[in-house]
Amino acid sequence: MFRLFFQLTIISSALLVTAGCERSEPPVFRFNSVEWVKQEKTHLSEGEHFPEEYKTEIGTIMTALFGTPDDPKFPFFLGDEDPAHDIISIDNLRMSAGPTRVDKRKSASGLYREHCAHCHGITGNGAGDTAASLEPYPRDFRLGKFKFKSTPLRSPPTDHDLTEILVNGIPGSAMPSFRTLPPEQIQSLVEYVKYLTMRGQFERFLLGELAALDGEPLIDLSLVDKPDGEEPSDDDIEEFEEQMYIVIGEGLQERIIDRWLRTERKVTKIEPAPPEFDLKHEGHSEFVQQGRELFFAKGNCMQCHGDTGIGDGQLNNFDDWTNDWIKSAEVDPEDPATYSDFSAVGALPPRPVKPRNLTRHYYRGGDHPDDLYLRLRNGIEGTPMPASTAMTSDEIWAVVAYVRAMPYLDSKKNGAVKPVNEKQVMR
Amino acid sequence: MVIRNSCFLIVLIVLMGSFVGCYQRTVAPALTFDQKNAETLDNEIKKMEWD
Structure with missing residues (x-):
């Protein structure tokens, strides 16, 4: 008996020691498959699907503009003069992005993965590992909507609003208070949440645009990236710049980033109480x-x-995060069979x-x-x-x-x- | 004493295994992208006169 336990202990210890020796792949942003399925059901007949290449095209644009979870980027179109520097700082994004660690100077990074990702997910899709067991579900940032803020409906929250949520938590939910974190770390997380939100909003925009294009690329790189180094014609350059302007200039800058830039001016004035x-x-x-x-x-x-x-x-x-897909696809929230396509790609059961x-x-x-x-x-x-x-x-x-x-x-x-x-x- | 410790260790390992198993839950597929095209697009974005 003793020998058996001894052997088991040795084997278990060996397993424990070797567990985690394999180098894991770096985390990646997840594709918004729920929106993808929704767009398929909106634009295509029953049983039809968009080509898989659409996903790669969207992923390529997203990566060029926003980078990866370990190496985030933000599109400052006007360089150092870009007003978006007022709402996002790359240094702050880097403090929250990447793997969790503290260097010798006690400078932290990976704050989002340490404090937030297990509920909100690496992508900010509200589908972290613990999400399904929480009531209410963690917020999916990609819709660009926040409940508790000082700005009117359809305006993004201010930094102060997001800071208040992080500092105080949300009573009656699983969102805890992060009051013990230093202010610079709170600010870093606030900016990272804004980054994930704008990124998610733009991905949704791209999915909607691509679904309506009927097979045409959003941005046709072959217009300027010719084989054998051939120079593009003026017409090609003009068409390419037109595509860039529609997708990135209008879709990202005007519809998304500019709204975040203006939000501080939209704070609702609280009239004094009588x-x-x-x-x-x-x-x-x-x-x-x-x-x-x-x-x-x-x-x-x-x-x-x-x-x-x-x-x-x-x-x-239902809230908008659920209505977003159950209304568009005529889902019956009471009947899981009617939303099995959404469940298969990660949609949590409607509550x-x-x-x-x-x-x-x-x-x-x-x-x-x-x-x-x-x-x-x-x-x-x-x-x-x-x-x-x-x-x-x-x-x-x-x-x-x-x-x-x-x-x-x-x-x-x-x-x-x-x-x-x-x-x-x-x- | 040794038997009790061994049992404790085994239970601990099983629990850790369960935790690791749960932690791997991922439904949505990873974002796929073309690295070369992403770099080309990045360069084109930087070249463009946005204002």
């Missing part, structure tokens, strides 16, 4: 009551959050988005009154939570006061009905 918002003000109770009336009438908040605010009003909506339970006193985007004001004023991008464009700032502050009071109110006294789907709501 005096009644103060808990000690004599009119505070009436102010909360006014907020309650808005919650049920003008704001129509109870439609999703339910009469009691526990989030049981609407439980069969309905759950409205916040407002009686628990934690809010994913932060619990400061200003945070709640912004959620109401701007809505939450990518979710059914709309922007409250019809309400005045004082009305929004009244709803904020009511929402903040909700955990302490007796719903029965307020005349609210009993929760209807209590078991399904967020805890």
Whole structure:
């Protein structure tokens, strides 16, 4: 018996020692296959597929512009004068890219792989190794949408917004706080997230363009890269530059990078709260009551959050990250057979988005009154939570006061009905 | 004592093996690209007058 265990121990130890001796391949960005399948279902008949060469063409353009996970690049079209230097620094990208290590001067690199990749994936596709077991799923950056920000819908977040998420985490989700990291590392991760986002947005743009081109290349390199060193004609150069302008100038610079450059100017101004918002003000109770009336009438908040605010009003909506592929392909989220093509390339099973339970006193985007004001004023991008464009700032502050009071109110006294789907709501 | 340590070691190795197995989960294919064309395109992008 002892001999058997001894032998097993020796064999196991040998296996343990040799494990990992093989040199692993460097990580690579993953192709956006879910978007690929979506475009196939949109543009082609049942059973038809795009040629595999399309993937190589997209990969080649992406690599020329954005590099690889170990060697990231960013397209500064105007060289040192390019305004994109204000939003991305190559040094900061390098601090987050590559394998995790710290050199003798304690200078770190590989921060993204150390802290983020296991959930968000090397590519920022929200499909890291732990993603399937998390609720909600980690964010897929490639759609270019972020929930908790100070800018309006369809505007990217500011550096400050992303920093707040990294520093504070997202309560009620698996996103932890990285408060202990030094500020320069936080900034590096913020810029790397922006890099992955812009990269993913551009890949989606290329897929859409290529799918609509019916076999024509996006950028035909053979126009300028002639065999035997032959000089390209002026017409070839002009056509090539036209393609470059449409795909890279318009598609990447104008549609994506310029929007990130402008976003700091789009920050929503938070109007000061009226005096009644103060808990000690004599009119505070009436102010909360006014907020309650808005919650049920003008704001129509109870439609999703339910009469009691526990989030049981609407439980069969999906967020944009899921709607992006289930709506376009007429998928039935209840029937896995209808989305098997998407599952085969990595799409995670659709899960309905759950409205916040407002009686628990934690809010994913932060619990400061200003945070709640912004959620109401701007809505939450990518979710059914709309922007409250019809309400005045004082009305929004009244709803904020009511929402903040909700955990302490007796719903029965307020005349609210009993929760209807209590078991399904967020805890 | 030796038997207990051996058991512990074996369990540890099995768990590590399971972890390594889980860590290899990758569904989406790697991005494929043509290195030569990527370099050519990179050069063309740098040559072009963007402004």
